[in-house]
Amino acid sequence: MTAAWLLVGILAGLAIGAVLAVMLRRRALREFDLALGALAALSSGGQPERFYAPQGNLAEREERFNEVLQQLGERLDALELDRMRFLAIIGNLRAGVVLLDARRRVQVINPAAERIFGVWAPEVEQTYHLAMTHTYALESALDEVEKGEVLQLERREAGRTLQIDLAPVPGTGGTLLVVHDVTEERRLLEVRSQFVANVSHELRTPLTVLGGFAETLLDGAVDEGHRQRFLRHIAEETRRLSLLVDDLLRLAAIESGRERPERARVDLLELARAVAERYGPEAQARGVALGVEGQSATAITDRDRIEGILISLIDNAVKYTQDGGHVTVRVSPVAGQAELTVADDGPGIPAADLPHIFERFYRVDRSRQRATGGSGLGLAIARHLALSVGAELTVESELGRGSAFHLRIPGMAKATDA
Numbered sequence: 001m002t003a004a005w006l007l008v009g010i011l012a013g014l015a016i017g018a019v020l021a022v023m024l025r026r027r028a029l030r031e032f033d034l035a036l037g038a039l040a041a042l043s044s045g046g047q048p049e050r051f052y053a054p055q056g057n058l059a060e061r062e063e064r065f066n067e068v069l070q071q072l073g074e075r076l077d078a079l080e081l082d083r084m085r086f087l088a089i090i091g092n093l094r095a096g097v098v099l100l101d102a103r104r105r106v107q108v109i110n111p112a113a114e115r116i117f118g119v120w121a122p123e124v125e126q127t128y129h130l131a132m133t134h135t136y137a138l139e140s141a142l143d144e145v146e147k148g149e150v151l152q153l154e155r156r157e158a159g160r161t162l163q164i165d166l167a168p169v170p171g172t173g174g175t176l177l178v179v180h181d182v183t184e185e186r187r188l189l190e191v192r193s194q195f196v197a198n199v200s201h202e203l204r205t206p207l208t209v210l211g212g213f214a215e216t217l218l219d220g221a222v223d224e225g226h227r228q229r230f231l232r233h234i235a236e237e238t239r240r241l242s243l244l245v246d247d248l249l250r251l252a253a254i255e256s257g258r259e260r261p262e263r264a265r266v267d268l269l270e271l272a273r274a275v276a277e278r279y280g281p282e283a284q285a286r287g288v289a290l291g292v293e294g295q296s297a298t299a300i301t302d303r304d305r306i307e308g309i310l311i312s313l314i315d316n317a318v319k320y321t322q323d324g325g326h327v328t329v330r331v332s333p334v335a336g337q338a339e340l341t342v343a344d345d346g347p348g349i350p351a352a353d354l355p356h357i358f359e360r361f362y363r364v365d366r367s368r369q370r371a372t373g374g375s376g377l378g379l380a381i382a383r384h385l386a387l388s389v390g391a392e393l394t395v396e397s398e399l400g401r402g403s404a405f406h407l408r409i410p411g412m413a414k415a416t417d418a
């Protein structure tokens with residue numbers, strides 16, 4: 001009896017155990033299925049994919065598990081590839097790129113932005129943007145951007161102009177800043193408008209003079225002697241105007257760099273003699289002794305441009321040197337380069353003006369200028385010409401003692417080449 005009960009007990013125990021085991025296995029499988037479902041969702045890019053629970057079979061689940069693992073691996077590879085592409089793009093952008101999180105802390109900063117703000121990425125990452133940007137105007141701009149606006153602001157500081165574009169980053173509450181250093185663009189704009197103002201001013205003076213003479217002549221009450229004089233003035237002003245326009249066009253052509261410089265063998269001594277000869281009569285008329293000296297030197301360069309520079313320098317030296325003065329053009333080889341020097345014992349240039357004389361329209365003594373009639377473009381053109389052939393044009397001058405302009409031309413041909 002007892003044995004029978006014992007048997008029943010054991011059987012019942014076994015049955016309950018079996019039922020429990022089945023229940024536990026079902027639960028474990030359900031949990032496993034849930035975890036697998038979540039993994040599958042991740043591997044398909046976070047989209048909750050329709051997860052099918054394989055019926056009962058453990059082997060089928062195992063197969064599915066491996067499949068999901070593989071998908072997940074591929075997805076991670078793709079993400080890594082995206083990350084590398086992103087880094088390559090922002091790493092090579094000329095613009096600075098900064099990504100701020102919702103709390104305005106720096107999340108990402110590219111090398112251009114590091115350069116612009118003068119910071120090192122690891123030092124500013126995770127810090128509040130002001131530590132890097134020092135731009136308080138960004139605070140109110142960020143208020144707007146965080147409401148969904150796209151904004152642009154410009155910041156001028158310590159001689160630099162930065163342009164900052166701000167755009168919200170959807171879904172993160174963060175902001176993307178794109179920063180351009182526009183200092184050079186702004187400077188060029190300034191130079192250009194200054195240039196236009198100068199040109200207008202230069203044109204207005206002769207135009208006023210021309211208008212005045214023309215009106216007086218139209219009035220008719222002018223005797224023949226005055227009529228002739230007025231007409232001569234008109235002719236002279238017109239000549240000056242067209243020289244000015246020629247110079248401006250020349251400057252624009254050199255600056256645009258459209259025409260490439262020639263490269264030919266140029267005998268500099270011969271060229272200097274030719275230009276000096278052309279200025280002989282004018283020098284003589286002004287009582288200035290003009291001479292050429294030095295050694296023969298041959299450079300591989302653009303003959304017309306070197307000639308243009310020489311004309312400008314000799315023209316100045318003859319024009320500004322007083323009666324009885326001397327102008328010397330010297331040709332000499334210096335350390336593999338050829339040097340052309342135009343020296344005079346004229347009035348010299350004050351030290352304060354010296355750094356400016358290559359600027360457009362710059363003249364040392366404006367009152368004296370009306371007599372000599374220059375527009376102040378000669379040296380600006382000469383320096384541009386020099387730059388275009390890789391030559392260097394410098395000046396030394398002492399007030400009351402004279403000036404010397406040096407032109408160093410690279411590409412001197414060796415003596416054996418000659």
Ligand SMILES: Nc1ncnc2c1ncn2[C@@H]1O[C@H](COP(=O)(O)OP(=O)(O)OP(=O)(O)O)[C@@H](O)[C@H]1O
Nearest residue numbers: 316317320357363364365374375376377378379403
């Ligand atoms: N050899 C020189 N001696 C003294 N002053 C000079 C000499 N060369 C140039 N300068 C000064 O530098 C200024 C600029 O010269 P630049 O040749 O550019 O203009 P410019 O001679 O006045 O006019 P442009 O050459 O256009 O006719 C001159 O106005 C003059 O004051």
Ligand SMILES: [Mg+2]
Nearest residue numbers: 316374378379
């Ligand atoms: Mg000149």
